Amino acid sequence: MRTKGFHHVAIICSNYDRSKQFYTEILGFPIIQETYRAARNSYKLDLKVGEGDAIELFSFPDPPDRPGRPEACGLRHLSFAVEDLDQAVAELQSKGVEVEPIRVDELTGKRFTFFQDPDQLPLEIYEA
Structure with a gap:
Protein backbone atom coordinates (compact mmCIF):
# COMPACT_ATOMS: atom_id res chain seq x y z
CA MET A 1 0.00 0.00 0.00
CA PRO A 63 -18.26 8.40 25.59
CA PRO A 64 -15.99 6.14 27.68
CA ASP A 65 -13.05 7.75 29.47
CA ARG A 66 -9.62 7.76 27.86
CA PRO A 67 -7.07 5.52 29.64
CA GLY A 68 -5.26 7.64 32.22
CA ARG A 69 -1.77 6.24 31.83
CA PRO A 70 0.45 8.21 29.45
CA GLU A 71 1.96 4.96 28.20
CA ALA A 72 -1.41 3.24 27.55
CA CYS A 73 -1.63 1.36 24.27
CA GLY A 74 -3.06 3.44 21.43
CA LEU A 75 -2.59 6.93 20.09
CA ARG A 76 -0.09 8.76 22.30
CA HIS A 77 -0.48 12.36 21.11
CA LEU A 78 -1.08 14.63 18.11
CA SER A 79 1.76 16.87 16.97
CA PHE A 80 1.37 20.13 15.04
CA ALA A 81 4.28 21.69 13.14
CA VAL A 82 4.92 25.39 13.84
CA GLU A 83 7.54 27.74 12.46
CA ASP A 84 8.16 29.71 15.67
CA LEU A 85 7.77 27.68 18.87
CA ASP A 86 8.27 30.65 21.20
CA GLN A 87 5.52 32.61 19.44
CA ALA A 88 3.15 29.60 19.48
CA VAL A 89 3.76 29.04 23.21
CA ALA A 90 3.21 32.72 23.99
CA GLU A 91 -0.04 32.73 22.00
CA LEU A 92 -1.36 29.63 23.78
CA GLN A 93 -0.42 31.01 27.19
CA SER A 94 -2.08 34.36 26.40
CA LYS A 95 -5.29 32.39 25.83
CA GLY A 96 -5.01 30.62 29.20
CA VAL A 97 -3.58 27.31 27.96
CA GLU A 98 -1.00 25.70 30.24
CA VAL A 99 2.10 24.65 28.28
CA GLU A 100 4.87 22.38 29.53
CA PRO A 101 8.49 23.58 29.49
CA ILE A 102 10.14 23.46 26.07
CA ARG A 103 12.21 20.36 25.39
CA VAL A 104 14.77 19.48 22.71
CA ASP A 105 14.38 16.33 20.60
CA GLU A 106 17.59 14.39 21.24
CA LEU A 107 17.48 12.85 17.76
CA THR A 108 16.77 15.95 15.64
CA GLY A 109 17.84 18.84 17.86
CA LYS A 110 14.43 20.47 17.24
CA ARG A 111 12.42 22.11 20.03
CA PHE A 112 8.93 20.99 21.08
CA THR A 113 6.46 21.10 23.93
CA PHE A 114 3.12 19.68 25.04
CA PHE A 115 -0.25 21.03 26.16
CA GLN A 116 -3.72 19.48 26.52
CA ASP A 117 -7.12 19.92 24.96
CA PRO A 118 -10.25 20.23 27.18
CA ASP A 119 -10.41 16.40 27.53
CA GLN A 120 -6.71 16.16 28.47
CA LEU A 121 -5.77 14.78 25.04
CA PRO A 122 -2.02 15.43 24.82
CA LEU A 123 -1.12 17.81 21.98
CA GLU A 124 2.38 18.71 20.87
CA ILE A 125 3.76 21.67 18.96
CA TYR A 126 7.02 20.94 17.17
CA GLU A 127 9.26 23.57 15.64
CA ALA A 128 9.72 22.57 12.01
Whole structure:
Protein backbone atom coordinates (compact mmCIF):
# COMPACT_ATOMS: atom_id res chain seq x y z
CA MET A 1 0.00 0.00 0.00
CA ARG A 2 1.28 3.44 -0.90
CA THR A 3 -0.22 6.41 0.91
CA LYS A 4 -0.17 10.13 0.15
CA GLY A 5 -0.25 11.11 3.82
CA PHE A 6 -2.89 11.52 6.51
CA HIS A 7 -6.43 12.32 5.44
CA HIS A 8 -7.69 13.24 8.91
CA VAL A 9 -7.43 12.53 12.63
CA ALA A 10 -10.66 11.83 14.52
CA ILE A 11 -11.20 13.02 18.10
CA ILE A 12 -14.18 12.27 20.34
CA CYS A 13 -14.83 14.98 22.91
CA SER A 14 -16.87 15.01 26.09
CA ASN A 15 -18.20 18.58 25.73
CA TYR A 16 -18.77 19.63 22.12
CA ASP A 17 -19.15 23.38 22.69
CA ARG A 18 -16.02 23.57 24.88
CA SER A 19 -13.92 21.54 22.42
CA LYS A 20 -15.25 23.43 19.39
CA GLN A 21 -14.24 26.71 21.07
CA PHE A 22 -10.79 25.32 21.93
CA TYR A 23 -9.97 24.01 18.46
CA THR A 24 -11.44 26.98 16.53
CA GLU A 25 -10.76 29.96 18.80
CA ILE A 26 -7.70 28.90 20.82
CA LEU A 27 -5.88 26.87 18.15
CA GLY A 28 -7.42 28.82 15.25
CA PHE A 29 -8.38 25.89 13.02
CA PRO A 30 -10.94 27.01 10.40
CA ILE A 31 -14.22 25.12 10.14
CA ILE A 32 -14.65 23.18 6.91
CA GLN A 33 -18.10 21.84 7.77
CA GLU A 34 -20.29 21.26 10.82
CA THR A 35 -22.93 18.52 10.76
CA TYR A 36 -25.50 17.46 13.34
CA ARG A 37 -26.40 13.78 13.02
CA ALA A 38 -29.79 13.39 14.75
CA ALA A 39 -29.80 9.58 14.54
CA ARG A 40 -26.63 9.52 16.67
CA ASN A 41 -27.36 12.64 18.73
CA SER A 42 -23.89 13.69 17.63
CA TYR A 43 -22.05 16.57 16.03
CA LYS A 44 -19.22 16.15 13.54
CA LEU A 45 -16.99 19.17 13.04
CA ASP A 46 -14.44 19.10 10.22
CA LEU A 47 -11.48 21.42 10.86
CA LYS A 48 -8.69 22.46 8.51
CA VAL A 49 -5.28 22.01 10.13
CA GLY A 50 -2.72 22.37 7.34
CA GLU A 51 -2.63 22.25 3.57
CA GLY A 52 -4.41 18.91 3.24
CA ASP A 53 -4.80 17.91 6.87
CA ALA A 54 -8.01 17.79 8.88
CA ILE A 55 -9.38 16.96 12.31
CA GLU A 56 -12.81 15.40 12.66
CA LEU A 57 -14.20 16.42 16.06
CA PHE A 58 -17.05 14.18 17.20
CA SER A 59 -19.48 14.43 20.10
CA PHE A 60 -21.29 11.33 21.35
CA PRO A 61 -23.50 10.93 24.41
CA ASP A 62 -21.51 9.45 27.32
CA PRO A 63 -18.26 8.40 25.59
CA PRO A 64 -15.99 6.14 27.68
CA ASP A 65 -13.05 7.75 29.47
CA ARG A 66 -9.62 7.76 27.86
CA PRO A 67 -7.07 5.52 29.64
CA GLY A 68 -5.26 7.64 32.22
CA ARG A 69 -1.77 6.24 31.83
CA PRO A 70 0.45 8.21 29.45
CA GLU A 71 1.96 4.96 28.20
CA ALA A 72 -1.41 3.24 27.55
CA CYS A 73 -1.63 1.36 24.27
CA GLY A 74 -3.06 3.44 21.43
CA LEU A 75 -2.59 6.93 20.09
CA ARG A 76 -0.09 8.76 22.30
CA HIS A 77 -0.48 12.36 21.11
CA LEU A 78 -1.08 14.63 18.11
CA SER A 79 1.76 16.87 16.97
CA PHE A 80 1.37 20.13 15.04
CA ALA A 81 4.28 21.69 13.14
CA VAL A 82 4.92 25.39 13.84
CA GLU A 83 7.54 27.74 12.46
CA ASP A 84 8.16 29.71 15.67
CA LEU A 85 7.77 27.68 18.87
CA ASP A 86 8.27 30.65 21.20
CA GLN A 87 5.52 32.61 19.44
CA ALA A 88 3.15 29.60 19.48
CA VAL A 89 3.76 29.04 23.21
CA ALA A 90 3.21 32.72 23.99
CA GLU A 91 -0.04 32.73 22.00
CA LEU A 92 -1.36 29.63 23.78
CA GLN A 93 -0.42 31.01 27.19
CA SER A 94 -2.08 34.36 26.40
CA LYS A 95 -5.29 32.39 25.83
CA GLY A 96 -5.01 30.62 29.20
CA VAL A 97 -3.58 27.31 27.96
CA GLU A 98 -1.00 25.70 30.24
CA VAL A 99 2.10 24.65 28.28
CA GLU A 100 4.87 22.38 29.53
CA PRO A 101 8.49 23.58 29.49
CA ILE A 102 10.14 23.46 26.07
CA ARG A 103 12.21 20.36 25.39
CA VAL A 104 14.77 19.48 22.71
CA ASP A 105 14.38 16.33 20.60
CA GLU A 106 17.59 14.39 21.24
CA LEU A 107 17.48 12.85 17.76
CA THR A 108 16.77 15.95 15.64
CA GLY A 109 17.84 18.84 17.86
CA LYS A 110 14.43 20.47 17.24
CA ARG A 111 12.42 22.11 20.03
CA PHE A 112 8.93 20.99 21.08
CA THR A 113 6.46 21.10 23.93
CA PHE A 114 3.12 19.68 25.04
CA PHE A 115 -0.25 21.03 26.16
CA GLN A 116 -3.72 19.48 26.52
CA ASP A 117 -7.12 19.92 24.96
CA PRO A 118 -10.25 20.23 27.18
CA ASP A 119 -10.41 16.40 27.53
CA GLN A 120 -6.71 16.16 28.47
CA LEU A 121 -5.77 14.78 25.04
CA PRO A 122 -2.02 15.43 24.82
CA LEU A 123 -1.12 17.81 21.98
CA GLU A 124 2.38 18.71 20.87
CA ILE A 125 3.76 21.67 18.96
CA TYR A 126 7.02 20.94 17.17
CA GLU A 127 9.26 23.57 15.64
CA ALA A 128 9.72 22.57 12.01
